[in-house]
Amino acid sequence: GQNIDQPTEMTATEGAIVQINCTYQTSGFNGLFWYQQHAGEAPTFLSYNVLDGLEEKGRFSSFLSRSKGYSYLLLKELQMKDSASYLCAVRDEGRAAGNKLTFGGGTRVLVKP
Amino acid sequence: SQTIHQWPATLVQPVGSPLSLECTVEGTSNPNLYWYRQAAGRGLQLLFYSVGIGQISSEVPQNLSASRPQDRQFILSSKKLLLSDSGFYLCAFQRGGETQYFGPGTRLLVL
Numbered sequence: 001g002q003n004i005d006q007p008t009e010m011t012a013t014e015g016a017i018v019q020i021n022c023t024y025q026t027s028g029f030n031g032l033f034w035y036q037q038h039a040g041e042a043p044t045f046l047s048y049n050v051l052d053g054l055e056e057k058g059r060f061s062s063f064l065s066r067s068k069g070y071s072y073l074l075l076k077e078l079q080m081k082d083s084a085s086y087l088c089a090v091r092d093e094g095r096a097a098g099n100k101l102t103f104g105g106g107t108r109v110l111v112k113p
Numbered sequence: 114s115q116t117i118h119q120w121p122a123t124l125v126q127p128v129g130s131p132l133s134l135e136c137t138v139e140g141t142s143n144p145n146l147y148w149y150r151q152a153a154g155r156g157l158q159l160l161f162y163s164v165g166i167g168q169i170s171s172e173v174p175q176n177l178s179a180s181r182p183q184d185r186q187f188i189l190s191s192k193k194l195l196l197s198d199s200g201f202y203l204c205a206f207q208r209g210g211e212t213q214y215f216g217p218g219t220r221l222l223v224l
Contacts, residue, residue: 033212033213040220041217041218042203042215042216042217042218043157043203043215044215045212045213045214048212087156087157089157098145098162098163098164098170099145099207099213100147100159100162100172101159101213102159103156103157103158104156105155105156106155106156
């Protein structure tokens with residue numbers, strides 16, 4: 001079975017940093033993804049980790065520790081437009097099985113002025 | 114470039130009526146295709162996926178079905194909608210070992 005946990009909601013101030021944690025227990029591991037989803041819209045891809053370590057993309061960074069089943073998404077220099085839900089997803093199977101993703105429930109981030 | 118379309122954008126249907134949602138992908142060939150449902154304030158639940166024409170895998174038992182009549186077309190159907198079928202339906206595609214990209218979604222309200 002698959003189990004992916006992330007906090008339900010977080011609040012932060014404009015210009016600050018927020019870290020969204022994600023822990024997972026899956027039968028296999030073939031990559032971890034972070035998506036951003038604004039209210040009423042489709043998710044958009046943010047980052048992908050398959051090896052341990054930090055991946056940086058501008059104001060967003062994502063970290064992975066496979067041995068701990070743990071990832072975080074770091075949002076720096078928060079802007080009001082960063083208010084959204086952030087979805088953690090694990091790809092637990094390979095191409096032959098459809099490269100399926102299992103999603104966590106999402107973390108709603110509210111950025112306040 | 115690759116694009117994905119879904120229609121309709123919004124749908125209000127009575128209980129017991131049929132459903133047909135369509136998803137098409139442009140700019141790629143032989144993609145993996147996925148249907149997800151998202152209940153209000155919740156995460157994404159994978160309903161169906163397809164690795165090729167006519168190949169459908171179901172993840173969750175329900176009164177929905179999916180079909181892939183063409184390489185870049187994925188259809189979600191139901192013969193009789195239930196109240197619990199209300200939600201945000203998202204189609205996604207993936208090519209090779211890359212990321213899944215989502216269409217704009219269809220918001221379905223069953224009354």
